[in-house]
Amino acid sequence: MKFSCEKALLQAAVATASRAAAAKSTIPALEGILLQAGHSLTVSGYNMQTGIRTNLDADVTQEGALVLPARLFGEIIRRMPDDVITFAADTGMNVRLTCGDAAYNITALSADDYPELPEVEDQYSIRIQQQILRSMIGETSFAVSADEARPIHTGSLFEIGEDSLTVVSVDGFRLALRREPLQGVKGGSFHFVAPGAALNEVEKICQDTDDEAIVTLGSRHLLFEVGPTQLICRRLEGEFLDYKSAIPRNNPISITAGTKSLITSIDRVSVVISEKQKSPVQCVFDAGSVTMTAKTVSGEARDVCPIDGDGGGLTIGFNNRYLMDALKYAPADSVRLELNTGISPCVILPAEGEERFLYMVLPVRLKNS
Secondary structure, eight states, X not given: OEEEEEHHHHHHHHHHHHTXXXXXXXXGGGGEEEEEESSSEEEEEEOSSEEEEEEEOOEEEEOEEEEEEHHHHHHHHHXXXXXXXXXXXXTTSEEEEEETTEEEEEEOEEGGGSOXXXXXOOSEEEEEEHHHHHHHHHTTXXXXXXXXXXXXXXXXXEEEOSSEEEEEEEOSSEEEEEEXXXXXXBSSSEEEEEEHHHHHHHHHHOOSSSOEXXXXXXXXXXXXXXXXXXXXXXXXXXXXXXXXXXXXXXOSEEEEEEHHHHHHHHHHHGGGOOSSSOOOEEEEEEEEEEEEEEEETTEEEEEEEEEEXXXXXXXXXXXXXXXXXXXXXXXXXXXXXXXXXXXXXXXXXXXXXXXXXXXXXXXXXXXXX
16 A cells, blocks of 8 residues: 655544544554545544544555554654655555655554444435534534433434524533524435534534535434545434423513623623532623622622613522523624523523524522522
8 A cells, every 4th residue: 555645635634534533442443543545545533433534635556455543643644744745555564654854664453453434325415504514513512411311412403494404402401502594405304413522523524614514314324524524423312302392482571782791791700600619690680781790608799781671670590601601602792681580591592683593591599589
C-alpha cells in the first residue's frame, strides 16, 4: 500500500475519523483507524456505536488497506512539516511515513480485524443546509439527558413533516425545541431519535455553509452525509416524551425582554452560587422589571432587569444554569417569557416572528413557597 497526499488534507481526515475510534476496546483494531487506498483514500473510525468515514484525494500508487493506532498516527501527522506526506507499507505491516526531512516507522494491524461499518438502507431521507443542521443541533443538545436510566432521552428527537424539521431534547428539568422549514423530504413524514454523542460529532463535521447535508433513516441505523464525510450511528429505541402535551401554552402572564439583558442579570446574581453552595435564582416579575436575587452562605446578590409587560408580582425560582443555557442558545435578540404560577414551567419563545424555537425550564420550589 503506497500513497502520497497533502499533510493538511490527511491531518483533517485523521482528526475527524479518530473522534469515533474507541478509547479502549477488547478489539484492538477499534482503537485504531482504518485506511483504505483505492481510487481515493478513505479513513474510518468506529467504536461499535458510531462510525465516521471520510474520503480525501491522494495519489495512490499501490492499493491496500490497514489499521493504524489512532492517537499515535494523529500525533505523527500533526508534527510533520507542511508538505506532501508519503506513506508506504510492506506485506509485513511495517509502515514508513516521510515528509521533508521527517521520517517515522510504525507497525500496522491487518484490516481483516476491523469490523465493517453498518450499511444504512435508504428508507427515508432529507436534505438540509449544513449551517442550519449545525445550529439546530447546537441550540438543542444542551438539554439532552445524561441519565442512562432513560436511554431514549440521551438523544434528540427528529420529527420530519411534509415541510418542516423539528428537533427536541429533554432531560427532565428543561426542554429545547428548534423548528425549520424543509424541502427535499424523501419517503414522507417520519421521526427518529439520534444519540446525543453522535449529534455532537455531526455538529463538528458540519460547516457554516449553504452546502447540503443528507440525513438517511435506516431500519436500525442513521446516516449523516456531510460533504466527503459520513457518520453512521444506531437509532435510539423507546418512547420519547410527548412534548406537545408537556408544554403549557395557555399561560396568563407574558413578558418580553432583551436576551442579553436577562443573561447579564442572571450572571450577576449567580456569582454567589457554586457547586458547593447551590441556590435558586429568585425572580419577582413586576410591571416593567424583574428583580433577581440569590442567597447562599457565601453572600447575597440582587439585580434588576427591565422588561416589557407586567408579571403581577409573580415570584418564581430557577436553577441559574438551566435558565442561562436556554437564553444563551436562544437565536433571538429579544424573547417572550410565558408564565403562570410559581410552580409552573417557564416557556421561552422569540418575541417576534415565527416560533422557530421554544425552550421550557421547570422552576425550583422556593423555601418560602
